[in-house]
Amino acid sequence: MAYSAGQLPEAFNLVVATHISLCDECRARLASFDAVGGAVLEECEAAPMSEDSLMATLARLRDAPPEPRRERNSAGTAQAQVRKVFPTPLQDYVGGGLDAVKWRPLGGGVRQAILPTSREARVRLLHIPAGLAVPDHGHRGIELTQVLQGAFRDEHDRFGPGDIEIATEADVHTPVAEPGVDCICLAATDAPLRFSALLPRLAQPFFRI
């Protein structure tokens, strides 16, 4: 609902948009929240527009070059492969597919790439080689983790492609990538993580995690 109403920080919006691209059920829920938004708009008491506003808008439309017709299903075969891992909203932020990501090592074989968003919250791509673990950590705020490829397990559950994990302050976990395919996730946080071990804690400021 907060996404529909447009209230989330940009980093969380990106994760939600990515998730909805992958999940029909949530897409349907979003549609229903949007529908309530439409009804709220319909019920708004009208605020009169200035007299010339329609003419001004029409004049603008006449001046504007015709918009190119956008094809809805433009997925070519070349892009199809990329699309499998990165849905469109994420591709827009990365500036391409998986091979366009500028990975930085995060230690222990794990790599990350922070994506540019507004400062209230951060969002990063994580690459966890198959079978490896991220050091166990807790959360100071909310962490949304969207699995794009591979899968990980923690003490509580297993998350596969398309799944989203929502961790809050109460959760401490050690995510482990499943053997097989390397795990790629999109994770947004609104506060730094709380690592249990000393070494990752010392490294935290450098990796902005």
Add this chain to the structure above:
Amino acid sequence: MDHLKTDPPRAHYRNNVMTSACQIANKPDASPVPPLYARVYGNVRSGEDFAMRQVNGTKEMEWVAQIRRVCDDRDEAAFAELFAHFAPRVKAFLMKSGASSSLAEECAQDVMATVWHKAQLFDPARASVATWIFTIARNRRIDALRKQRRPEPEDLGWGPEPEPDQSEVLGLQQESEKLTKALRQLPEKQRELVEKAYYGELSHTEIAEQTGLPLGTIKSRIRLALERLRHAMAQG
């Protein structure tokens, strides 16, 4: 209507589905066909619009027809009608979100310009016109007030882009009308909170500060309100 300016009607069906769908469009009672193929195509559209407005005359369906005229014929009179109804509402919505009157006016014009330019992306089987304009206004608000981008979910590909099935369109538009009525019938306090949540820029915490209600109460009232709306929709 200026036929010279008319875009070629839905140029992107090159698929063999088209043939079968056109055949079906000519015999409307071919019911045991999978929904995708049962869709109706452009060449029968205008007559059908007319018939549908006669039968159903609902406001929602009329807006759908206006958008279609904007899309297909670049019809400025249809746009003017949409503008007269929606622009003042968008302006009010933006002002309630904290925009000044002049900023809201400017954004409302932008929103209506977007309606004009993106009319071909409107899908009446998925949203009412009010809902669609709401999503445009919300995104514009984020751009204007926060100077952020708002990532949107990937649009689903539907294979060949068919004209949506008219009964689906009608169903959805009627549902939307019902939803608006249901919202109107919510108890005052619940409705206010739902509206506040959508005017946005107000988190639940901020609503708490404004109204002096405890956060838990707000969350449960909003939940209750959505629950009631759902119930009203299910009852039919």
